[in-house]
Amino acid sequence: MKTDEQPLSPPVVGMSTGAVAQRLGVAAGTLRSWERRYAIGPAVHIAGTHRRWMPQDIARLEEMCRLTAQGVPPAEAARAAWAKAARTFEEGTEEDAPATGGRTPGGPAALPLGPVRAECRGLARAAVRLDGDAVEALLDRAIEDHGCVAAWEEIIAPALHAAGRKWASAGERYIEVEHLLSWLVSSTLRRRYEPRLPTRDGVRPIVLACAPEELHSLPLEALWAALVERGLPVKMFGPAFPAEALVEAVRRVGPSLVVVWAQARPAAATELVGAVEGVRWGVRGARSRSTLLMAGPGWSSVPQAGSRLLTGLRSGLALIEQRLAD
Template identity: 80%
Template sequence: MAQRLGVAAATLRSWERRYGIGPAVRVEGKHRRWLPGDIVRLEEMSRLTALGVPPAEAARAARVAATDASRDEGHAPAAVAGRAPGGPATLPLGPVRAECRGLARAAVRLDGDAVEILLDRAIKDNGCVGAWEEIIAPTLRAAGRKWASAGDRYIEVEHLLSWLVSSALRRRHEPRRPPREGVRPIVLACAPGELHSLPLEALWAALTERGLPVKMFGPAFPVEALGEAVRRVGPSMVVVWAQDRPTAAAELVSAVEGAEWGVRGARSHTTLLVAGQGWNSVPRAGARRLTGLRSGLGLIEQRLAH
């Protein structure tokens, strides 16, 4: 239930202890069994507190709403329980997983602690790829759409969520595979002027999870610095992210593909991979474009195998 609502389990216990908003049925072993009417009350409680209603007042209103719903044949608890709490203060998610809805609700409430817990759980349970594609990315896109359609409102939601996602991705989660031996590092960087680095951070986390050596140079990386990094690191490949068309696309391609590394007489070149919709109109990079996190990892693994 905590995951579904996007609150901490301690919050649910507090609501039950202080305001009587809890499960109607308990089974052996002190387990809670949440019935449809319980879910209606909890979702209404979550919706109202997200709007700033004091918890005691929200609890009274939630009990009334659940009672009214149970009396209305057209709005039986089982039907009402499927709605997303928050009303106009929710993010436009569409059909998504319950964990995604919980994350969105916590973000709208600006409940940083709950967001952090939900993100760590999502990554632990699903791995970086599953968490990013099925839970994190849909919530980020919804926050962006809400911000775009509401002027300057909800920008605080988008910024808080982005920061906490970045923090969760960069925490050192235990690799699911042992470190790869004999593999040259993979260099990740954003194109010059590109400040949106979260998708690249997700790739960094996924590569790290797979035990692959990776060096992240972050947002707005200059062309000259990228060429120098290639010469000094000698990477197996370089991934450059661009959400908008890079102003120096040709220079970026030349800087990576023209750089050589290794001992004299046995110089090597690095493979350039590009990611992000900004590269859609750059023909020279068309055959080496990553189109998603999961498929991109597959392409990287395929190239490493050769």
């Protein structure tokens, strides 16, 4: 039977520039810049559509990312990526090659991530390259798309843990990766959440502090951001907060809850718990006590922690909400 209908156009395949940038851990603007400067963009342009990156295009980008992570100048890395693509084409293997081939772009320099979200893998790659602009862009997008809790638990924390494992297994190498990533996570959380004002009425402030001598405050900063995101009033006192100062802060603030973070078991943990729980605040005749919660693995062996131990961001928030309701 004859028909006057025109055949349907083949579906557009490939990945968008934004999706490729997220996958590889580079800013979308960087991909566009590479395309303009080094002709490393998509080999095929489909009229009337956005750029669509095919597997062979992504393979070239992976090679360029791997080389720039090793310190190769972008122009030289682009030439090498095109040369490798040409050799692959001559061998007849490029057309059928998958986008990633099940491997981690970056070779031995890549962080040991395991099964994680694509956004986490992209964040780790940007951190290894010490590409601060890309790291900030990926952090902003993760928080915007998923919220503070999911972004922390599924994207940020796995990348930080992988950076720590890489550093531990490579001597003093990769410490710069962990430090850059930690700093940018901290600065991003503050930039995004400090301007927000608490909106929940009738709740006394929540005090957050690290145990004395505890310098690792980033998980506590994530808790701070998640509480601010929920409209709760929070006062953050940061790392290595002396016990005497914490007691004085509790007396002056009169918080509903006090959360003390510890990566390692605090020195004089029992005395610290007793000192905070012993503080009474308010006017004479109607004084109150704050509820103390312990966060972090350092408290796991402290008997007083018990049901007051926060073991993760999501579950910790649930416990905090429960205590506030009580």
